[in-house]
Amino acid sequence: QVQLVESGGGVVQPGRSLRLSCVASGFTFSSYGMHWVRQAPGKGLEWVAAIWYDGSNKYYVDSEKGRFTISRDNSKNTLFLEINALRAEDTAVYYCARDTEDSFDYWGQGILVTVSS
């Protein structure tokens, strides 16, 4: 069965960097585009970044262009999100999700990132 497992979250000081990982299993990872979606405490879902199946194209929400970097290693079935210059507003649960025809058909369980001094 399809599984997506995020890791790399935790409590981070403002201004520091963080790299989140999402390990995929149960499907051919290299055939699917992938996304990161985040959800601040008590708030709605916010799409953050997307990457094509082969990593050739990457897209970001306008407000985070330059601070976020999405990447993937198809040999290790792993998706990454690097966040630089973390700020309090980045505190959220970060989900990775698989893309299929413009929908996100499978989601990970999410990983909490807390930005606090």
Next chain:
Amino acid sequence: SYELTQPISVSVSPGQTARITCSGDALSKQYVSWYQQRPGQAPVLVMSTDNERPSGIPERFSGSTSGTTVTLTISGVQAEDEADYYCQSADSSNTFWVFGGGTRLTVL
């Protein structure tokens, strides 16, 4: 900017029909998907490309579209349907994805 508008809340009694709308200028040209999120859980896809129900989603969930408004309909609402529901779409070039603000469905 590309925005999707949902009602903040919808309340229905068990067995009744719930309708959750999602409005946006581009929705006459772009597909919408819907996600259910129960407290403390990850979102689950319940409807894709306006009205395609994924495997395992009950038949009481259906989707429809009219102009720039897409509607998720839940017929015969059950207590387990109580959750937050989010609509989602993409721009025409598939370079930007957006979610609606979410609708809290309360089963009275």
